Amino acid sequence: DAKTTQPTSMDCAEGRAANLPCNHSTISGNEYVYWYRQIHSQGPQYIIHGLKNNETNEMASLIITEDRKSSTLILPHATLRDTAVYYCIVRSWNYGGATNKLIFGTGTLLAVQP
Amino acid sequence: GAGVSQTPSNKVTEKGKYVELRCDPISGHTALYWYRQSLGQGPEFLIYFQGTGAADDSGLPNDRFFAVRPEGSVSTLKIQRTERGDSAVYLCASSLVAGFEETQYFGPGTRLLVL
Numbered sequence: 001d002a003k004t005t006q007p008t009s010m011d012c013a014e015g016r017a018a019n020l021p022c023n024h025s026t027i028s029g030n031e032y033v034y035w036y037r038q039i040h041s042q043g044p045q046y047i048i049h050g051l052k053n054n055e056t057n058e059m060a061s062l063i064i065t066e067d068r069k070s071s072t073l074i075l076p077h078a079t080l081r082d083t084a085v086y087y088c089i090v091r092s093w094n095y096g097g098a099t100n101k102l103i104f105g106t107g108t109l110l111a112v113q114p
Numbered sequence: 115g116a117g118v119s120q121t122p123s124n125k126v127t128e129k130g131k132y133v134e135l136r137c138d139p140i141s142g143h144t145a146l147y148w149y150r151q152s153l154g155q156g157p158e159f160l161i162y163f164q165g166t167g168a169a170d171d172s173g174l175p176n177d178r179f180f181a182v183r184p185e186g187s188v189s190t191l192k193i194q195r196t197e198r199g200d201s202a203v204y205l206c207a208s209s210l211v212a213g214f215e216e217t218q219y220f221g222p223g224t225r226l227l228v229l
Binding site for chain 1: 118145147149154155156157158159162169170173205207209216217218219220221222223
């Protein structure tokens with residue numbers, strides 16, 4: 001799986017959009033970008049994933065650059081409850097099912113300020 | 115509905131002792147994963163099951179670690195002769211199937227402290 005690079009920490013004002021960047025310059029054609037987050041003392045929580053098109057769900061939007069070497073997770077209206085460590089993960093898939101594990105980095109600690 | 119549950123939530127043991135950590139996956143989920151998270155680090159994969167069989171155990175650090183899932187539902191992670199370096203949060207996750215675009219749902223973890 002391709003390696004990802006994320007800033008160690010970021011701040012965001014409550015009610016504003018939080019934009020979390022991720023670099024994955026060695027991503028290959030069959031690799032997806034996944035985002036999970038981990039609130040303090042809880043297990044990781046799935047947020048969103050995508051291959052090459054931008055994706056949106058009820059939690060967030062995922063913007064992937066055209067060359068797929070980087071992506072941005074957008075929380076449109078951050079709240080205090082969004083304070084967490086956000087992990088960007090690149091996963092390959094194949095029908096053999098041998099790459100089902102998630103490989104986490106150290107993530108970005110997002111602190112939403114009141 | 116009920117999520118992934120793990121017991122105990124906290125476990126304190128002494129060096130050299132044997133411990134068992136239990137995971138109850140979401141009902142109907144066929145795939146189950148174990149991860150370990152040390153302080154300040156992201157979770158690290160240990161092993162995953164598809165049904166009753168271990169499909170990938172490449173993350174188990176050594177032969178003191180073993181996991182079972184005899185009926186394809188509940189799983190137990192077993193650690194023999196615990197060492198202080200085994201202290202971590204042990205996370206369990208499950209997914210409906212193991213494969214393309216499946217989402218892994220995590221439990222709250224068991225915090226293991228080896229004195």
